[in-house]
Amino acid sequence: MSSLERMLGLLDAFSEAAPVWTVDALGEAHGLSRSTAYRYVKDLCKAGLLAPVGGGGYSLGPRIIELDRQIRNADPLLMAARDTLSDLLPRVGEGILFICGLRGDAVLSVFLMENPNTLDISYSRGRPMPLFRGSASVVILAHLPEGRLRRLYREHAQAIAEAGLGRDWISFRNALRAIRARPYLTGRAQLDPGVFAISTPVFDADGNILASLTLAMPESRADHEEIAPLAALVGEGAARITAAVASRAPLLPIAAGHSPR
Amino acid sequence: MSSLERMLGLLDAFSEAAPVWTVDALGEAHGLSRSTAYRYVKDLCKAGLLAPVGGGGYSLGPRIIELDRQIRNADPLLMAARDTLSDLLPRVGEGILFICGLRGDAVLSVFLMENPNTLDISYSRGRPMPLFRGSASVVILAHLPEGRLRRLYREHAQAIAEAGLGRDWISFRNALRAIRARPYLTGRAQLDPGVFAISTPVFDADGNILASLTLAMPESRADHEEIAPLAALVGEGAARITAAVASRAPLLPIAAGHSPR
DNA sequence: GTAAAAAATCCCATAATATGGGATTGAGGG
DNA sequence: CCCTCAATCCCATATTATGGGATTTTTTAC
Numbered sequence: 001m002s003s004l005e006r007m008l009g010l011l012d013a014f015s016e017a018a019p020v021w022t023v024d025a026l027g028e029a030h031g032l033s034r035s036t037a038y039r040y041v042k043d044l045c046k047a048g049l050l051a052p053v054g055g056g057g058y059s060l061g062p063r064i065i066e067l068d069r070q071i072r073n074a075d076p077l078l079m080a081a082r083d084t085l086s087d088l089l090p091r092v093g094e095g096i097l098f099i100c101g102l103r104g105d106a107v108l109s110v111f112l113m114e115n116p117n118t119l120d121i122s123y124s125r126g127r128p129m130p131l132f133r134g135s136a137s138v139v140i141l142a143h144l145p146e147g148r149l150r151r152l153y154r155e156h157a158q159a160i161a162e163a164g165l166g167r168d169w170i171s172f173r174n175a176l177r178a179i180r181a182r183p184y185l186t187g188r189a190q191l192d193p194g195v196f197a198i199s200t201p202v203f204d205a206d207g208n209i210l211a212s213l214t215l216a217m218p219e220s221r222a223d224h225e226e227i228a229p230l231a232a233l234v235g236e237g238a239a240r241i242t243a244a245v246a247s248r249a250p251l252l253p254i255a256a257g258h259s260p261r
Numbered sequence: 262m263s264s265l266e267r268m269l270g271l272l273d274a275f276s277e278a279a280p281v282w283t284v285d286a287l288g289e290a291h292g293l294s295r296s297t298a299y300r301y302v303k304d305l306c307k308a309g310l311l312a313p314v315g316g317g318g319y320s321l322g323p324r325i326i327e328l329d330r331q332i333r334n335a336d337p338l339l340m341a342a343r344d345t346l347s348d349l350l351p352r353v354g355e356g357i358l359f360i361c362g363l364r365g366d367a368v369l370s371v372f373l374m375e376n377p378n379t380l381d382i383s384y385s386r387g388r389p390m391p392l393f394r395g396s397a398s399v400v401i402l403a404h405l406p407e408g409r410l411r412r413l414y415r416e417h418a419q420a421i422a423e424a425g426l427g428r429d430w431i432s433f434r435n436a437l438r439a440i441r442a443r444p445y446l447t448g449r450a451q452l453d454p455g456v457f458a459i460s461t462p463v464f465d466a467d468g469n470i471l472a473s474l475t476l477a478m479p480e481s482r483a484d485h486e487e488i489a490p491l492a493a494l495v496g497e498g499a500a501r502i503t504a505a506v507a508s509r510a511p512l513l514p515i516a517a518g519h520s521p522r
Numbered sequence: 523g524t525a526a527a528a529a530a531t532c533c534c535a536t537a538a539t540a541t542g543g544g545a546t547t548g549a550g551g552g
Numbered sequence: 553c554c555c556t557c558a559a560t561c562c563c564a565t566a567t568t569a570t571g572g573g574a575t576t577t578t579t580t581a582c
Contacts, residue, residue: 039570043263047266060332068328074277104322254282
């Protein structure tokens with residue numbers, strides 16, 4: 001394990017239950033000497049990823065908030081989604097609309113709008129989703145290119161089996177193929193008890209899967225209403241976002257030799 | 262400069278104008294060899310701070326969004342502010358209410374609510390504020406303890422003079438003292454043209470400055486209305502947030518020897 | 523105001539490991 | 553199928569990160 005990894009590993013310590021740490025506690029928890037712990041913390045502070053909060057305590061720093069803003073401002077998906085979701089929200093009734101994006105191998109909610117007085121689940125931007133459970137994730141999974149799926153299966157066969165997506169590569173692939181054939185995917189209490197969800201895929205200009213749009217609502221609604229009309233609304237929203245994303249210029253990587261900053 | 266600093270420095274490259282980079286471009290821009298650039302990027306990806314976006318491009322990663330959520334969920338200021346601001350918003354009329362927090366030596370907006378169809382300025386969470394300009398920052402500055410001010414003056418004398426806060430330590434201190442004596446601070450077009458702002462301080466349980474609450478509105482309102490009643494509303498809001506923060510248990514650092522994660 | 527405690531920095535010989543040049547493998551596209 | 557571009561691997565070398573403890577600075581308490 002390199003020193004870079006060790007240093008970045010310190011960020012893992014900051015949880016909801018333990019948002020403030022002393023340098024000594026951090027170092028001890030990660031098996032670092034006092035000197036090294038102070039060095040790492042100092043560097044992380046210089047980068048703004050940590051910040052002193054008084055009394056020898058440190059917590060996550062302002063740079064993270066700033067970087068998140070940077071992501072929000074640059075993400076074509078978010079810009080495309082904002083208008084569509086605020087249109088859609090009043091038409092779907094009680095519930096929450098959210099978009100889950102694929103970033104690296106993680107799926108997480110990147111944008112969310114809710115009708116007031118709805119579910120008491122604390123969804124919010126940044127909530128990490130398990131890759132293989134919940135319709136919001138699975139609908140993305142189902143549209144990934146085969147090469148990527150193959151790698152994912154190799155690395156996560158255990159979790160895939162536990163999620164009921166297949167005990168071998170073939171059945172996994174077939175399960176996803178069946179999902180892909182449907183216009184939307186539903187899930188009942190897969191992540192949160194009492195929540196029923198309808199998810200549909202969002203694509204980029206080239207037809208690659210980019211994200212999913214999900215309507216989460218109380219299970220009771222699913223018992224008493226027809227799902228199909230709601231699913232049609234959600235699907236329409238996803239299609240509009242897909243179109244909006246496609247109409248923007250794609251983000252091209254800075255070519256080698258380009259000027260910095 | 263240590264390797265840790267160099268690696269974290271890569272994050273600086275990701276701007277609104279250049280949100281996607283190739284490894285080669287990043288390395289070249291920062292004077293790294295190809296091997297080292299790939300190593301750094303790999304480590305940053307492993308930590309989730311960067312993520313591949315296809316075509317050899319990399320952008321800021323999902324971990325940042327997750328860490329931001331972690332900050333939001335743990336910050337007592339944000340929890341205390343949410344209710345107060347939604348109460349206050351309809352009573353202040355056209356404008357934006359936002360809270361600027363002090364994290365490390367940076368002031369940035371950490372929470373914001375706006376009335377629809379208001380200023381077209383794109384304020385948003387994470388916007389960095391210059392330390393010495395804008396009422397939202399200065400009102401915080403004015404309440405910092407003297408030791409900290411002394412250090413800030415040493416390090417930023419130039420910027421302080423340019424902001425008109427004094428050409429030497431004494432006049433700087435006196436300027437801030439005068440501001441501290443007033444219940445609120447106003448600013449006209451200090452950061453954004455056409456914007457008039459009223460800022461008031463928010464304290465923690467021990468009376469230390471913690472943040473500022475600001476109402477930003479179109480300059481035209483300031484020309485036609487009395488400011489005092491609005492300022493009273495904002496001041497009342499800040500007082501309520503101060504009280505709400507004080508009523509919560511303070512966040513204590515994890516003591517050395519505490520269990521990790 | 524002073525004393526005591528804690529936090530953070532400094533110092534430096536040693537060993538650990540980050541570095542970079544180039545070859546190699548792997549994935550995508552025409 | 554081949555060709556290009558992305559990414560990993562390999563390894564000798566020297567750079568630099570490391571840790572133990574002393575020192576300074578800041579905070580807290582009386």
